[in-house]
Amino acid sequence: MQWALWALAQAPADRDYQGPEGVPNKPGAAKPGKPNTDVSVDDVFGTGAAKPADKPPEASKPAEAAKPAAKPNAGGSDLSMDDVFGAGADTGSSEAPKKGSEPAGTTTARDLELDDVFGGGSSQPSGASAGPTTTVTTTTPGPSDKPADAGAGKQKLQSPSEQILNKSGGKLHTRFRIISSLHYDVDRAEPRKISRNENRVEFYFAYTPNKHVQVVGEVDPVLMGTNQSRELDDLASQVYIQRFHLESRAAYVALTDIAPGLDIKVGRQIVVWGTADKFNPTNNINADDLEDRPLFTEPIANQMAVIDYSPLRDRDKLYFQGVYIPLFFPALLPPSAAAGLKDPYAETPFANDRELAKITYLQEDYLPKNPKLVPRVFGHVEMPENKFTNGQFAFKMGSRLGEVDISASYYYGRHDIPLPVQATTTQVHALNDPTDPPDGYWFRSDVRLIYPKMQVIGLDFATQVPFLGNMGLWGEAALIIPEAKQFHIDLPPLPGGGVDVTPNDDMANPEAFIAGPAIKKQPFLKATAGFDYTFGKHVYVQAQYLRGMINEFGAGHIGNYILGGTDLIFFGRKLVFRAFGMVDLPNNNPKGKGPSGVIAPALLFAPPWGYVNFELGSFALLGGDKTYFGQRATGSSIVYFKVIGSF
Numbered sequence: 134m135q136w137a138l139w140a141l142a143q144a145p146a147d148r149d150y151q152g153p154e155g156v157p158n159k160p161g162a163a164k165p166g167k168p169n170t171d172v173s174v175d176d177v178f179g180t181g182a183a184k185p186a187d188k189p190p191e192a193s194k195p196a197e198a199a200k201p202a203a204k205p206n207a208g209g210s211d212l213s214m215d216d217v218f219g220a221g222a223d224t225g226s227s228e229a230p231k232k233g234s235e236p237a238g239t240t241t242a243r244d245l246e247l248d249d250v251f252g253g254g255s256s257q258p259s260g261a262s263a264g265p266t267t268t269v270t271t272t273t274p275g276p277s278d279k280p281a282d283a284g285a286g287k288q289k290l291q292s293p294s295e296q297i298l299n300k301s302g303g304k305l306h307t308r309f310r311i312i313s314s315l316h317y318d319v320d321r322a323e324p325r326k327i328s329r330n331e332n333r334v335e336f337y338f339a340y341t342p343n344k345h346v347q348v349v350g351e352v353d354p355v356l357m358g359t360n361q362s363r364e365l366d367d368l369a370s371q372v373y374i375q376r377f378h379l380e381s382r383a384a385y386v387a388l389t390d391i392a393p394g395l396d397i398k399v400g401r402q403i404v405v406w407g408t409a410d411k412f413n414p415t416n417n418i419n420a421d422d423l424e425d426r427p428l429f430t431e432p433i434a435n436q437m438a439v440i441d442y443s444p445l446r447d448r449d450k451l452y453f454q455g456v457y458i459p460l461f462f463p464a465l466l467p468p469s470a471a472a473g474l475k476d477p478y479a480e481t482p483f484a485n486d487r488e489l490a491k492i493t494y495l496q497e498d499y500l501p502k503n504p505k506l507v508p509r510v511f512g513h514v515e516m517p518e519n520k521f522t523n524g525q526f527a528f529k530m531g532s533r534l535g536e537v538d539i540s541a542s543y544y545y546g547r548h549d550i551p552l553p554v555q556a557t558t559t560q561v562h563a564l565n566d567p568t569d570p571p572d573g574y575w576f577r578s579d580v581r582l583i584y585p586k587m588q589v590i591g592l593d594f595a596t597q598v599p600f601l602g603n604m605g606l607w608g609e610a611a612l613i614i615p616e617a618k619q620f621h622i623d624l625p626p627l628p629g630g631g632v633d634v635t636p637n638d639d640m641a642n643p644e645a646f647i648a649g650p651a652i653k654k655q656p657f658l659k660a661t662a663g664f665d666y667t668f669g670k671h672v673y674v675q676a677q678y679l680r681g682m683i684n685e686f687g688a689g690h691i692g693n694y695i696l697g698g699t700d701l702i703f704f705g706r707k708l709v710f711r712a713f714g715m716v717d718l719p720n721n722n723p724k725g726k727g728p729s730g731v732i733a734p735a736l737l738f739a740p741p742w743g744y745v746n747f748e749l750g751s752f753a754l755l756g757g758d759k760t761y762f763g764q765r766a767t768g769s770s771i772v773y774f775k776v777i778g779s780f
Contacts, residue, residue: 292780293307293309293780294306294307294308294309294780301340304340304341304342305338305339305340305341306338306339306340306341307336307337307338307339308335308337308779309334309335309336309337309779309780310333310334310335310777310778310779310780311332311333311334311335311777311778312331312332312333312335312775312776312777312778313330313331313332313333313775313776313777314329314330314331314425314427314773314774314775314776315327315329315330315358315773315774315775316328316329316330316426316771316772316773317771317772317773318769318770318771319751319769319770319771319772320753320754320769320770321754321768321769321770322769322770327359328359328769328771329357329359329425329773330357330358330359331355331356331357331358331425332355332356332357332358333353333354333355333356334353334354334355335351335353336351336352336353337350337351337383338350338351344389344390345388345389345390345391346386346387346388346389347386347387347389348385348386348387349383349384349385349386349387349402350381350383350384351381351382351383351384352379352380352381353379353380353381353382354377354379355377355378355379355380356375356376356377357376357377357378359376360373360374360375360376361373361374361376362374381401381434382401382403382434383400383401383402383403383434384400384401384402384434385398385399385400385401385402386398386399386400394442394443394444394445394448395440395441395442396440396441396442397438397439397440397441398438398439398441399437399438399439400436400437401434401435401436401437402434402435402437402439403419403432403433403434403435404418404419404437404439404454404456405418405419405432406418406527406529406540406542406591406593407591407593407609407661408538408593408594408595408607408608408609409593409607409608409609409661409662409663409677410663410675410677411429411430412430412661412677412679412682412683412696413609413661414589414591414609414610414611414613414659414660414661414681415542415544415589415591415592415593415609415610415611417527417544417546417549417587417589418435418437418456418458418525418527418544418546419432419433419434419435419462420432420433420435420462420463420464420465420549421433421464421465421549421683422464422465423464423465423466423467423470423683424465424466424467426467426752426771426773427748427750427752427773427775430683433462433464433465435458435460435462436458436459436460437456437457437458437459438456438457439454439455439456440454440455440456441453441454442454449532449533449538450532450533451530451531451532452530452531452532453528453529453530454528454529454530454531455526455527455528455529456526456527456528457524457525457526458524458525458526458527458546459519459521459524460519460524461516461517461519461523461525461546461547461584462549463514463516463549463550463551463584464549464550466550467768468768469765469766469767469768469769470766471512472765472766472768473764473765473766473767474510474512474553474580474582474766475509475510475512476510476764476765476766477496477500477507477508477510478496478497478500479764479765479766480759480764481553481620481622482552482553482620482651482652482687482690483620483647483649483650483651484649484650484651484652484653484687484688484689484690485649485650487649488620488647488648488649490635491634491635491644491647492622492634492647494634494635494636495624495632495634495647499632499634505564505575506575506576506625506627506632507574507576508558508574508576508577508578508625509572509574509576509577509578510556510578510580511577511578511579511580512553512580512582513579513580513581513582514551514582514583515581515582515583515584516584517547517584525544525545525546525547526544526545526546527542527543527544527545527546528542528543529541529542529543530542536596536597536599537594537595537596538594538595538596539592539593539594540591540592540593540594541590541591541592542589542590542591542592542593543588543589543590543591544587544588544589544591545586545587545588545589546586546587547584547585547586547587548584548585548587548615548686549584550584550683550684550686551582551583551584552582552583552584552585552618552651552652552686553580553581553582553620553651554581554582554583554618554619554620554621554651555580555581555620555621555622556578556579556580556581556620556621556622556623557578557579557580557581557623558576558577558578558622558623558624558625558626559576559577559578559579559626560575560576560577560625560626561574561575561576561577562574562575563575576625578623583618585615585616585618585652585686586615586616587613587614587615587616587686588613588614589611589612589613589614590611590612590614591609591610591611591612592609592610593607593608593609593610594607594608594609595607601666602666604664604665604666605664605665605666606663606664607661607662607663607664608660608661608662608663609660609661609662610658610659610660610661611658611659611660612656612657612658613656613657613658613659613686614656615652615653615654615656615657615686615687616652616654617650617652617653617654618650618651618652619648619649619650619651620648620649620650620651621646621647621648622646622647622648623645623646624644624645624646624647626645627643629643630643630644630645631643631644631645631646632644634647651687652686652687653687653688653689655688656688657681657687657688657691658680658681658691659680659681659685659691660678660679660680660681661677661678661679661680662677662678663675663676663677663678663696664676670702671701671702671703672699672700672701672702673699673700673702674697674698674699675697675698675699676695676696676697676698677695677696677697678693678694678695678696679693679694679695679696680692680693680694682694682761692717692718692721692761693717693718693720693721694715694716694717694718694721695715695716695718696713696714696715697713697714697715698711698712698713698714698733699711699712699713706739707738707739707740707741708736708737708738708739709736709737709738710734710735710736711734711735711736711737711750712732712733712734712735713732713733713734714730714731714732714733715730715731715762716728716729716730717729717730717760717761717762721760721761722756722759722760722761723759726756726757726759726760727756727757727760728756728760729754729755729756729757729760729761729762729763730754730755730756730762731752731753731754731755731762732751732752732753732755733750733751733752733753734750734751735748735749735750735751736748736749736750744778744779744780745776745777745778746776746777746779747774747775747776747777748773748774748775748776748777749772749773749774749775750772750773751770751771751772751773752770752771752773753770754767754768754769754770
């Protein structure tokens with residue numbers, strides 16, 4: 134019943150980089166600062182809060198109340214290639230940033246480019262326009278007109294967000310986006326079809342009346358274009374014809390510097406820990422959104438209270454963070470997850486070889502010879518009760534030691550992907566009945582799934598290597614201590630007491646069930662390590678080693694993976710060719726099944742007239758049906774198209 138992951142996305146250019154969608158701002162991995170729990174514009178509308186260090190834009194927040202993040206430059210010009218990768222040599226590496234200089238991701242106010250829509254960390258300065266700044270020529274003054282000031286022949290037009298910011302005296306920062314995307318199944322699906330069409334409107338605001346208070350909110354009305362009507366009655370309901378729902382990534386109040394170095398935030402928010410790209414084993418506070426593959430592992434906001442404390446004047450030197458989450462929120466799974474559960478031949482999460490041998494015989498030998506015994510599977514998720522005793526909490530301590538940022542963390546809560554613990558089998562149609570059952574199944578299996586408890590002890594670091602051209606290095610590891618759980622599977626209730634699932638012992642010993650540990654009490658390790666580098670001004674490369682994917686849980690269930698990719702940047706980042714891929718190592722899969730993988734090419738384009746961005750990409754899944762990326766739970770191979778308008 135193991136669910137595979139349904140996508141991968143590109144990696145960060147640096148540690149200040151907030152996710153995979155954008156182009157790197159500087160070569161190497163800049164170091165994270167104080168942990169970020171505010172939701173910035175990029176967090177809400179672009180890449181998600183994929184970094185632990187940056188503070189939100191807080192456009193209207195007074196300087197003295199802000200965290201020690203670099204301030205954007207006051208100038209206004211288009212972002213050039215030099216702004217992105219530095220003005221170093223056309224080949225080779227650039228100089229390491231000097232201490233005290235502005236961190237990677239700080240740029241001047243500029244026109245809308247790929248990073249504004251597809252990510253790029255904190256490169257968007259506070260109050261910068263979401264669209265391009267357009268200039269228009271004014272009329273020539275006549276004889277009765279007052280003399281024009283020098284340089285007043287042109288005036289800048291402001292975006293709606295800039296106008297709101299200026300009219301509010303810098304206290305109200307807003308941003309609006311419209312996103313339309315379409316996915317088409319091109320392989321591993323029958324029939325090939327449009328599988329997903331999402332149309333989203335995003336509204337974000339951050340109001341800062343003074344240096345101690347900030348109110349942040351964001352709401353996204355979402356219309357799914359595929360209609361779900363199946364019966365005549367469904368055509369009379371908008372629920373089936375137009376699938377509509379609301380999402381929110383932020384709804385909280387922040388109290389800043391209520392005591393020296395002490396901040397508190399209460400409400401719906403996102404807290405992201407870890408230094409790796411996307412695959413962060415130390416990041417467990419917010420559940421993952423795994424439904425939309427191009428936005429893979431996007432965090433889902435949840436209600437929580439967050440306390441940040443920095444006892445030193447230089448807050449990066451030492452900081453503490455505490456988080457309490459009263460309500461458990463599960464991961465959002467793709468439709469293929471249910472297909473994986475209902476597949477009677479899918480891998481089951483037994484941890485011992487004895488039970489694995491029994492279920493392997495049942496799946497590969499007995500059931501194919503006796504198809505009437507294949508059950509129809511129904512999944513039933515057991516959610517934790519909404520009680521304070523089921524709350525989650527986490528603590529983190531971080532510091533900067535020279536050129537290295539490190540942190541240690543602890544989390545107590547639950548794994549956000551459900552795992553099966555019991556499968557109850559009942560007979561619903563007599564085997565000797567001459568008529569076949571209407572649905573084609575003689576047996577029914579009801580699977581109970583739970584969210585197991587766990588404790589996570591984490592360590593992470595990020596740095597740059599000046600003598601290697603500021604090559605970025607990062608790594609994190611999580612020692613996970615799980616709650617032990619058994620898995621019990623009822624076998625078909627046949628005459629004689631069940632099914633003999635040990636035919637090689639020369640004894641007739643039918644069994645009524647297979648039971649054994651699915652999750653051992655034994656602690657297990659997940660880890661990610663990677664590097665990135667920029668060649669000249671137009672080529673970015675990255676690679677990561679992963680031990681353990683997001684859905685893998687428990688000793689004996691952890692695989693090993695390699696991820697790598699590149700960006701080719703042209704025309705001042707108006708055009709980007711991207712290719713990323715992931716492969717699992719052969720020992721992850723059953724013997725003789727070989728490796729599996731996924732390839733994700735994409736083309737990102739920003740037209741010269743601004744305000745609009747396009748993305749065309751694909752996710753191609755490779756491997757046999759018994760491999761990690763080839764199993765049914767991974768879903769289909771897709772081509773997708775996305776258009777985004779910002780103002």
